Amino acid sequence: MISMKNIWKSFGSNQVLKDVSITINSGEICALIGENGAGKSTLMNILGGVLPADSGTIYLKGQPVQFANPAESLRAGIAFIHQELNLVNDLPVFENMFLGREIRRRGGTLDLETMMAKTEDLFKRMNIDLDPRAMVRDLDASYKQIVEICRAILMDASIIIMDEPTTSLTEPEIKRVFQMMETLRDQGVGIIFISHKLNEVMEICERYMVLRDGELVAEGQVQDVTPDALARFMVGHDVRSEQLSRVMQIGNEILRVENLSHKHAFRNVSFAVRRGEILGFTGLLGDGRSELFQAIFGADAVASGKVFLDGKEVRIHSTEQALELGIGYLPRNRKENGIIKDMNIFENATIVTWPMYSKRGVIDKTRQEAIFARQREQMGIRMQRLTDNISTLSGGNQQKIVLAKWLAARPKVLILDNPTQGVDVGAKEEIYDVILALAEEGMAIIVLSSEAQEIIRLCDRALVMYQGHIQGEVSGSTMNEHDIMKLATGGILNAG
Amino acid sequence: MMETGRKTGLSRLFSPRWSTESHTGTVVVLVVMIILQTLVLGFDYDSVGHWFSAWGRNWINILRNNAAIGIIALGMTFVIITGGIDLAVGSTLVAIGAASMMMIDIGPKGFLGNLGVTGPFAYAITIICAILMGLILGALTGLLITKGRIAPFVATLGTMKILRSVTQHFMQGYNPRVPRDFLQISNLQVGGLMFMPIIYWLAIAAVLIYVSQRTVFGRQVIAVGSNERAAQLSGVNVDRVKVGAYALTGILVAIASIIQVARIGTMDFANAGSGYEMDAIAAAVVGGTSMRGGRGTIIGTVLGMLIIAVMNNLLNLFGVPPFLREAAKGLIVIAAVLFQRKDNV
Structure with a gap:
């Protein structure tokens, strides 16, 4: 439902994206993988309206669109959840949900009740067990991630970009975020999952896209591929996965x-x-x-x-x-x-x-x-x-x-x-x-x-x-x- | 993402290239001011020699009047780079000034005089004691902030009040008389010109430029201000670096205090040095030091001080009413910070 066609981008003499074309469908979780510097962030920043492309077009439901800034991209239904979460620790969850788009009463005061009710409603719908009154500071990393995702849903996002969401999460927390992602997928949201962790890609994603040196080098169905193959696509050659050996001389x-x-x-x-x-x-x-x-x-x-x-x-x-x-x-x-x-x-x-x-x-x-x-x-x-x-x-x-x-x-x-x-x-x-x-x-x-x-x-x-x-x-x-x-x-x- | 680099302070206006230590903008502002000042001074003299000597005297006046604050601002720069602030510099100046004057007093209560110590030897002891006092007061402030975990603003607000009030109390009705020879420290004339304070200022600045750029302490100050935790985890003794910055400021305040005492031989304990903390902060900020810590240079502060000094002089030459001159100072500080903030977005 959203596609990027023939995207080129360079910073100075450094060609970061070379003719990249990708498509993300509704109701699927698609992995975007690649080494650091492969161009993943740049590509997503273009989709999120953070950076302009040198050339190429973005099509939303078949129509060409242009995003001059993140707000325009968001209005078109694309939410970008960055690695560093944009939450205010000292505000409760429900106020964070409406950060920057607070609901106000006529006099200009905050309508806390409505914001609260909407948050509760959304949490119920998404099956999330979280008190909207809890302070964000007291949440563990996975719930913070979930609050960010909910905020994206609240903004009616149809595409959610998640940049390495599991980096600082523990195993059970990752499970929780994955469940949430699956719920969203089943509701027709398209998710782009940027990650280094290939086993997670294997677990949660249906499709994968691999960038290397600014080019799309592979894409396909996750079920048709092994983690070793994905790693090989990323680095361009075989990757060691066996125990590393060395001359062992254990001393005092x-x-x-x-x-x-x-x-x-x-x-x-x-x-x-x-x-x-x-x-x-x-x-x-x-x-x-x-x-x-x-x-x-x-x-x-x-x-x-x-x-x-x-x-x-x-x-x-x-x-x-x-x-x-x-x-x-x-x-x-x-x-x-x-x-x-x-x-x-x-x-x-x-x-x-x-x-x-x-x-x-x-x-x-x-x-x-x-x-x-x-x-x-x-x-x-x-x-x-x-x-x-x-x-x-x-x-x-x-x-x-x-x-x-x-x-x-x-x-x-x-x-x-x-x-x-x-x-x-x-x-x-x-x-x-x-x-x-x-x-x-x-x-x-x-x-x-x-x-x-x-x-x-x-x-x-x-x-x-x-x-x-x-x-x-x-x-x-x-x-x-x-x-x-x-x-x-x-x-x-x-x-x- | 592209890193376009950040320029400091006013330099952003003029400098297109990346460098954390570029002062192009500050220099340009200063040069413009110098040219303006030269024009305002006029060329209404019978010879180039006369013009030059008038121009030169004007300059020496400007620099001499600002040397004490200029020296304090150098220390303030180190403190601000660590992420702190020292509001007590003015009060410390008065406290050390009072103590020094009591030591060299030639009246009946003079401390050294009563011990039978007079002349250059007494002056030397006084200067050493003043510097030690600055060092100790600064180090104590640093300890309050590091070991006592009091915010720098609050800790130095406290010491500012204490030092001023205690000094005024003890100096009630006591007017020490400073020996004439002592005044030579600031007033020695060479070729009919009095420029000793300027020499002290520039010499100290030169030493501190070296300290800031080449020594372990100087670089650790930057590291601590930029990312305290990362510095600590790199084996940097963060507390000692901070205490060092305040102690250094204390020493510089002591030197400034001696220069002030030696300029006119008296000190108004209620008002002397008040507002110095703000002028010193202003010089650092105009010179590109970031109030968030981590960024700033000694050269920048010297240039910042010069800009403020020349501007004061210009306003004077233009005949701007004295009460309005502070407003101009305020404006230039705000302008400098505005450009800094743009950098950080």
Whole structure:
């Protein structure tokens, strides 16, 4: 019912979309996949009225249409739900539903009752169990996503674009959002589902479209394709999915944690990691693993319990101290915790080592540049000038920069929290290669991830967390998604 | 999405190319003002030499009158870049000024005089003590903000009131007499010209440009202001950087205070330094420093201060009534922030 024909778009000399034509029908969920920088966002931004196309036409029910801005696109029934949700945390759900289009009484005051009633009505119709009076702040990520979707429905959207809606959701939350999407599909709404997670595409979508380097390289029915084939379409060559192997030389124990507890986030956590080992930590979102390692790294309120480094007990009160002791932590949520947007690529890549490579407080730029030049080559960082702003890079390259700043410090223990979040398949493999190489050199590595696949492929063994404590351990070649999921949801593995 | 880059402050008006450290716009505004000022001053002199000396004297006056605030504004820039603000600079200036004057007083109550310490040695001790006092007051403010978790605006609003009121109370009916030689610090004449405060200002600015661009502290200030959490997770001691910025401001206020005391040898403890915080903030903002933190440069602040100073002088030469001059200052600050906000949309 909506189609885009022969869309071309370039930014400067960079041709981002080359003659792309796609169609989305009513009552179907269609996946739009591709690596970062493949042109997905640009294509959707054109459909959403955010960007103009250089050439090409959009047809709505057979009629050519033009969207000068997002409002026009919305009026035509196309709702774009961005990755960063547009909700106001301090307002209740029903007021968020009418944000910017509040219903007013004659005097100009808000008609809260009507807004409330309409929201309740919609929730009932959509079978959503949610109190419209709840504050958005108190909702979990999936309900926030659902509120956004409901808002789109309230605006009579017939096409909903969802940009990586499941990135920060846990397994049960994803189920909830998927149910909602299915309900909408059955009511005749067309959904474009942008995602990196191929298993989700397989689960929820009927059709797929693959973009690579600005071209539509494949499309078809999901039932006719395997995840491996989709991955191959995305990167243009075969993708490894087996467990990664390396020369294993596990050395002495380097970091040991005993009975670490925190008021809310985690309790009685004990584990140890050795040189050259890759230890995984997994579980559902909110299982406390990020909080655990931020506490070990000295970033947050001190927890009770003991931490030993090289056999000596240490009390880490600041991240600066952790860095000096040889512990590195690559945080999750690159945008909020990883990159510093007012600084350029070079500064973002060296911030950790400024104090190390400096003379009397003056940064040794020459030395930093030499180190970064090496890293740039080793990690295959694709960039223009050192002085370009960090936001000019793609997600994968930004992540490599954040990783690079820690590698330059040569920590003994490197904690990687969701190291491939929002990173495309190609860059993911490159980051894995870097991690394996570090382990071969004898660094102890702890990988935090909610992707079971990532844990299985990368780690020698993994601890699964459930509601703030370690529920169980999986290791070696017997690691599998089923066991991990069982532990992560509070189950226990049968002995033997 | 395309990243078109962001220019700072007025520079956006004139600079088409991307650079976070471009000051083209600010410079252009300044040059226009200088030309205007030259025209207003006129060419009604019997020789080029006379004209030049009048022009030069006018300039030295402008710069000298603004050197103290100019120095404070440099510290304010660091504080604002960290995402903070320091409203107490004016009161701190008075407090340190009062303390310094008590030390070098040549009357019966003079502290150093009573200890038998006089002359250059006494001046040196006074200056060192003033700087230490600035450092300590600034560091305490920083600790209130970091360890005490009080919003910078509130914390420094508090210290602003406390310092001013305590100073006035203790200085009631006491008029210290500053020795004549001490006044040389600000009034030393070289070739018939008094430009020492200008030298201090520019020398400090030069040092701070280097600090801001090349040192660990200078760059960490930017990192903290731009993304505090990311900086912390990169091993930056955020609290120490913030305390450092306030302490640096304290030191600069102390230097400004000595310059003020040495200019006329007295200080009106009720009014001296009041409004300095706003002028310093204005200079930083006009120079492209973002009140949201993370962006700003020392050069920008020097240029911003010059713009405000030249504008004041212009309004004076134009014969604009004194009460209206503040309005012009207000307008230029608002204009600068308007352009900044456009950048952030």
